[in-house]
Amino acid sequence: xxxxxxxxxxxxxxxRKRGETPRTLGTTNEEHETPFPSEVGRVDxxxxxxxxxxxxxxxxxxSTLLCTRKRYKSQASNFLLFLYRRQDEVxxxxxxxxxxxxxxxxxxxxxxxxSLVGTLLPGFCEGEAIxxxxxxxxxxxxxxxPMANNWEVGATESMLAAYRAALNLLFKDFNKIAExxxxxxxxxxxxxxxxxxxxxxxxxxxxxxxxxxxxLPFKLYAHLSKHLxxxxxxxxxxxxxxxxxxxxxCRSDSISYVNLNHIKVKDDHLIIYFAQSKTDQxxxxxxxxxxxxxxxxNPWVCPLTALGAYLxxxxxxxxxxxxxxxxxQGSQSETATRFRKLLQSLLCTVELEDFGLSSECIGTHSxxxxxxxYCSSGGTACPSSSAISVRAGWSQxxxxxxxxxxxxxxxxxVGRVVTGLPMHSEELALIAPTFIPSTDxxxxxxxxxxxxxxxxxxxxxxxxxxxxxSLVYHLDILREDLPANHKLWADSLMKDRVLxxxxxxxxxxxxxxEDLATKNDLRxxxxxxxxxxxxxxxxxxxxxxxxxxxxxxxxxxLPLIIQSALDEAVEEGxxxxxxxxxxxxxxxxxxxxxxxxxxxxxxLGRRQELVPPQQQAQERSLSDYGLLPFxxxxxxxxxxxxxxxxxxxxxxxGDTTSFGRPWRLIQPSEIGERKARExxxxxxxxxxxxxxxxxxxxxxxxxxxxxxxxxxxxxxxQFQFNSNTALKRRHGELSWxxxxxxxxxxxxxx
Numbered sequence: 001x002x003x004x005x006x007x008x009x010x011x012x013x014x015x016r017k018r019g020e021t022p023r024t025l026g027t028t029n030e031e032h033e034t035p036f037p038s039e040v041g042r043v044d045x046x047x048x049x050x051x052x053x054x055x056x057x058x059x060x061x062x063s064t065l066l067c068t069r070k071r072y073k074s075q076a077s078n079f080l081l082f083l084y085r086r087q088d089e090v091x092x093x094x095x096x097x098x099x100x101x102x103x104x105x106x107x108x109x110x111x112x113x114x115s116l117v118g119t120l121l122p123g124f125c126e127g128e129a130i131x132x133x134x135x136x137x138x139x140x141x142x143x144x145x146p147m148a149n150n151w152e153v154g155a156t157e158s159m160l161a162a163y164r165a166a167l168n169l170l171f172k173d174f175n176k177i178a179e180x181x182x183x184x185x186x187x188x189x190x191x192x193x194x195x196x197x198x199x200x201x202x203x204x205x206x207x208x209x210x211x212x213x214x215x216l217p218f219k220l221y222a223h224l225s226k227h228l229x230x231x232x233x234x235x236x237x238x239x240x241x242x243x244x245x246x247x248x249x250c251r252s253d254s255i256s257y258v259n260l261n262h263i264k265v266k267d268d269h270l271i272i273y274f275a276q277s278k279t280d281q282x283x284x285x286x287x288x289x290x291x292x293x294x295x296x297x298n299p300w301v302c303p304l305t306a307l308g309a310y311l312x313x314x315x316x317x318x319x320x321x322x323x324x325x326x327x328x329q330g331s332q333s334e335t336a337t338r339f340r341k342l343l344q345s346l347l348c349t350v351e352l353e354d355f356g357l358s359s360e361c362i363g364t365h366s367x368x369x370x371x372x373x374y375c376s377s378g379g380t381a382c383p384s385s386s387a388i389s390v391r392a393g394w395s396q397x398x399x400x401x402x403x404x405x406x407x408x409x410x411x412x413x414v415g416r417v418v419t420g421l422p423m424h425s426e427e428l429a430l431i432a433p434t435f436i437p438s439t440d441x442x443x444x445x446x447x448x449x450x451x452x453x454x455x456x457x458x459x460x461x462x463x464x465x466x467x468x469x470s471l472v473y474h475l476d477i478l479r480e481d482l483p484a485n486h487k488l489w490a491d492s493l494m495k496d497r498v499l500x501x502x503x504x505x506x507x508x509x510x511x512x513x514e515d516l517a518t519k520n521d522l523r524x525x526x527x528x529x530x531x532x533x534x535x536x537x538x539x540x541x542x543x544x545x546x547x548x549x550x551x552x553x554x555x556x557x558l559p560l561i562i563q564s565a566l567d568e569a570v571e572e573g574x575x576x577x578x579x580x581x582x583x584x585x586x587x588x589x590x591x592x593x594x595x596x597x598x599x600x601x602x603x604l605g606r607r608q609e610l611v612p613p614q615q616q617a618q619e620r621s622l623s624d625y626g627l628l629p630f631x632x633x634x635x636x637x638x639x640x641x642x643x644x645x646x647x648x649x650x651x652x653x654g655d656t657t658s659f660g661r662p663w664r665l666i667q668p669s670e671i672g673e674r675k676a677r678e679x680x681x682x683x684x685x686x687x688x689x690x691x692x693x694x695x696x697x698x699x700x701x702x703x704x705x706x707x708x709x710x711x712x713x714x715x716x717x718q719f720q721f722n723s724n725t726a727l728k729r730r731h732g733e734l735s736w737x738x739x740x741x742x743x744x745x746x747x748x749x750x
Contacts, residue, residue: 214361224347236313312494468503638679644719
């Protein structure tokens with residue numbers, strides 16, 4: 001104790017030397033941080049601790065948060081009022097006199113009897129609290145008597161639980177834990193019986209089965225968020241509060257405590273830390289952040305867009321000298337109450353009958369229920385129940401709470417689903433909008449715009465960049481729906497369409513694996529494996545769709561190729577000496593096209609499946625069934641002797657003798673004279689062989705003259721056959737008959 005006193009005096013002397021006034025811990029001086037209670041700005045009137053002293057009763061009292069005490073104060077006050085009005089002997093006379101003075105003395109108009117009695121309880125009274133009861137005379141009948149009288153007004157399970165917790169806290173404040181535990185076993189039995197009675201009453205009377213408020217459907221959440229955002233003055237606040245309340249899956253009071261220092265950037269999303277919550281009052285889970293993802297598909301449910309709009313609209317975010325950096329201004333209770341009132345006023349104007357709900361059954365806790373329900377039951381590919389429970393801060397049954405702990409991947413999956421990305425689509429793997437500058441000048445431009453619209457001294461730069469990117473990405477939709485007098489349009493950057501267009505050109509929003517994402521090492525986190533497989537299937541579908549038209553063109557050429565190959569085989573004697581039977585033809589066709597006829601039938605059978613329905617409907621024309629809508633050829637039509645270039649021009653474009661029809665479409669059956677028909681067959685063999693050498697991506701059925709000339713120049717070198725003599729052939733002057741003969745000669749020699 002002596003050493004502690006010496007250290008205390010040294011500390012005070014150091015303060016006086018600096019010219020400051022020594023202060024005691026727990027004072028309300030705004031220049032210093034108040035260590036007790038835990039909430040910022042909340043000061044207990046009985047908080048009187050001098051440096052170096054320790055007060056056991058005060059420390060025990062502060063083991064329960066002030067917000068918890070406020071929640072149970074009315075239950076304990078009503079219990080004491082019940083005893084006071086009944087003039088029960090169990091009530092401490094000193095406390096009864098204090099109650100009488102409060103109830104009969106002056107009061108504010110809004111204060112009820114229970115509120116006045118609550119000012120005498122620990123945590124709310126001035127000075128040391130008076131013990132309210134004669135603890136040795138407290139029996140179970142006295143404890144449960146007030147609840148027994150509440151059956152007429154309709155007791156509920158939550159009312160029973162709150163009443164029991166409030167009295168437990170009252171006994172704990174005066175260190176009467178043993179007395180309370182002595183009442184425990186019988187109380188649990190009676191409470192269980194009352195719960196059964198409540199359930200039977202609901203069954204017989206048809207009362208509402210759901211406990212508390214109703215879970216908010218995602219469709220209604222999106223509808224409410226959009227209408228909250230469209231309010232001209234309160235829109236940025238209520239929109240941001242609504243989306244964070246849904247995505248973080250927490251209580252409304254926890255949202256009001258969100259701090260800018262606790263919002264960070266990780267990979268492709270934001271993370272928000274909670275130092276304390278109702279289910280984690282000791283802060284054991286504070287090191288486990290909650291992942292917040294953007295939604296590029298719907299700006300009204302995108303928390304990054306809403307947060308960006310709020311940060312742009314709020315110019316003064318913290319008071320001068322206040323380094324706590326709260327996200328929402330004002331006291332935490334006022335912030336939660338403000339949003340609750342805005343939500344209730346909006347519910348009165350929304351037609352909730354379309355959703356099968358009423359305004360009385362929806363509150364701020366509906367967001368927490370709705371988000372958890374949507375993540376666990378909104379589809380057939382939902383995140384694991386453990387990841388949802390950990391995010392919501394719920395304890396898991398049995399050993400699950402011990403062995404199923406927090407992990408980033410599970411929480412990231414929950415974050416992607418709860419933000420509204422479609423869980424059954426590859427779009428669940430979308431990377432939220434992010435700036436990707438390619439030059440130093442573009443990076444400088446982004447930073448200038450960032451400093452122009454947001455307070456970079458209070459906001460993490462990475463957080464500001466992500467939020468601004470999402471906001472600019474959705475700016476076109478916001479301009480269409482938000483009113484002209486909205487607070488967002490008061491910002492100079494948001495009004496400048498030129499700057500916003502340039503900013504949007506620097507934003508990337510897509511999938512992992514794309515060229516820009518790979519170059520900048522962008523990785524999509526929290527993506528389940530089925531999304532990757534769905535995206536690969538979509539890519540295969542697009543590639544098959546591109547191949548279908550080309551496949552149709554090649555299939556239409558198959559009869560011509562087979563006919564030409566058979567004619568060539570007959571002329572070259574490949575089937576000479578054998579009768580032309582079905583089996584012989586099958587063997588010949590198999591040798592020519594290199595496949596079995598069974599496989600060929602299978603390919604032809606699948607043809608209609610590969611061609612899109614639109615093209616199938618377009619194919620039903622005369623030409624598809626061999627009924628060509630062309631004029632009849634001249635009676636004495638015959639393929640003349642000409643160079644290979646001229647032969648290709650007729651093959652691709654035709655001439656006046658065929659009435660403009662390309663000669664590749666002329667069938668031998670159209671020619672009556674045998675010699676002319678055989679000459680056409682030989683011409684077709686050469687031209688089909690020439691056409692096969694044209695690259696598939698270069699061939700066009702209805703190309704221009706220049707395109708066909710380019711095809712000829714690319715292939716003609718493969719039909720230039722040199723002689724074995726010293727003489728050089730003039731290939732450009734050879735006729736197509738000569739070239740066909742040289743081709744056959746080369747094939748026989750090889």
